[in-house]
Amino acid sequence: MTDQPLIAAARERFAPWLIEPMLENRGTYLKVAVAAAMINLFGLVASLFTMTVYDRIIPNDASSSLVGLSIGLAIVVLFDFVLRLLRVYFVDIAGANIDYEVGDTLFAKLLAMRLDRRPASTGTLTGLMRELETLRDFFASATLTAIIDVPFILLTLAVIALLGGVLVLPPLAMIPVVVLAALLTNPALDRLSAKSLGDGLRKQSVLVETVGSLETVKAIGAGPMLAERWRSALRSHAHSSLGQRLTASIAVTTASSANTIAYCGIIIVGVGLLRNHEITTGVLLACSVLCGRVIAPLAQIATLLSRLSATRIAYRQINALMQMPDEGPAGEALHPARIEGRIELRSVAFRYPNAAEKALDQISLTIAAGERVGFLGRVGSGKSTLARLILGLYEPQEGVVMIDGTDVRQFDPGALRRCIGAAMQDNVLIAGSVRDNICVERPDVDHDEMIRAASLSGTHAFMGQIANGYDLRLADRGDGLSGGQRQSISIARALAGRPPILVFDEPSSAMDGQSETDLIGRMQPEVEGRTLLLITHRLSLLRLVERVVVLDRGRIVADGARETILQRLRGGKVA
Incomplete structure (x- = not known):
């Protein structure tokens, strides 16, 4: 001693x-x-x-x-x-x-x-x-x-x-x-x-x-x-x-x-x-x-x-x-066994590092469990930032983001994100097989669940025609696949495991009109009863939601039922 x-x-x-x-x-x-x-x-x-x-x-x-x-x-x-x-x-x-x-x-x-x-x-x-x-x-x-x-x-x-x-x-x-x-x-x-x-x-x-x-x-x-x-x-x-x-x-x-x-x-x-x-x-x-x-x-x-x-x-x-701070709570983190999917933002404000303007400014919003909400707005209005805050990727400088009544900062980040299926705008794929990119070594995603998610996203339609199938090795970031194919795999990854919350950011931006229509048809029964946050510029995708929120310069300028907001948009009554 x-x-x-x-x-x-x-x-x-x-x-x-x-x-x-x-x-x-x-x-x-x-x-x-x-x-x-x-x-x-x-x-x-x-x-x-x-x-x-x-x-x-x-x-x-x-x-x-x-x-x-x-x-x-x-x-x-x-x-x-x-x-x-x-x-x-x-x-x-x-x-x-x-x-x-x-x-x-x-x-x-x-x-x-x-x-x-x-x-x-x-x-x-x-x-x-x-x-x-x-x-x-x-x-x-x-x-x-x-x-x-x-x-x-x-x-x-x-x-x-x-x-x-x-x-x-x-x-x-x-x-x-x-x-x-x-x-x-x-x-x-x-x-x-x-x-x-x-x-x-x-x-x-x-x-x-x-x-x-x-x-x-x-x-x-x-x-x-x-x-x-x-x-x-x-x-x-x-x-x-x-x-x-x-x-x-x-x-x-x-x-x-x-x-x-x-x-x-x-x-x-x-x-x-x-x-x-x-x-x-x-x-x-x-x-x-x-x-x-x-x-x-x-x-x-x-x-x-x-x-x-x-x-x-x-x-x-x-x-x-x-010495840089970790995400998540300083003390013992919460590991939710089950999430209902209720999301609430209270007076949330956020500015990216070195940015001159706030990306979000005093946002207050409540989304009920199982509610499907679409987010519209100009480029830079804060839609993607809102999704990042809900995923816990960034912390708000003001206000609080809650899921099921608990501040997301109290959750273990990994445990929280396992309950959220996210298909982000960049559609980045990891070097490895297509199977690896969909399953990401999650124990609750077996072969049958992978095929189910791939069928819903449209991935199975083109992967079934390739000799190596789901064992096809992808290069960094999925180079070698078309933008639509990468997007389809990203959607399959988000759907696999049936997470209670889904976050889709421009999920069909790289798809043609027919592929998007087919995707909407397959997704409509899948998102029933699950909390869906859909960020898009395509009004056709709003068939998947029942409520629409319009953002402009980091603030909510309209919030209501889908048909009501769409009528106001067609009439030019939303700033």
């Missing part, structure tokens, strides 16, 4: 998402420390072997003793080889475990992040996720074990002093030089690492934006504009990365030069001592060998500090992401 105060202090100082996996792997790192300690001790054996050969074996022509010493050295080298492999293995194991735990936590955070607090650029967000590799490379690097080698510098210096006396002065004098070079370059490394990360995220942002909308980029001729942005990002990132590498090399090069100076210093001083018979040839050679073991760990520390700067910047960026 003696390590508990240290563990508690570590938890307070570092972010839990990082320190917890590290503490879970402390047993592995302890094995690394033991291996490193043994490797350092074995390193002394080679120098002592050299001294013994020159001072004892050669003058006495003791060949049999040389054989015995060689056998002992061979055993030490063998153990050293095994321990070095084990050290690399244990470091990699610990790094892989930390990578898995932190990566899983970070992806869960990404899924739980409030959409109004996420980074504006998708490329920036994916770039931050990529910085996880920087953390993993640091914790899985053998350079990290250089920290364990530092205490053995003192042991090595003590052995040199014991054997050669003043021969300890050259390597001792070089230690402050190496440490000072590392400390002086560290602030510049921090600054350059931060700039390099920012430039890398900008480059990633341009790349993701271009690849994600390559068809549109080609169609509208935006290639030259994006190419110039890419070249600018490349130039900036190359310049900052070059400065980072050059600055990092200063400390490493200083350590290499210091090693050479210390070695030559020992030889120069040692020749004078040897001439005065104060030391033997074996001692001089042993001390020169040990000199390298003094400076080498410092060179590794210099390398570690350069990596530490990049790791620290990555840690700050990822930690800032982890």
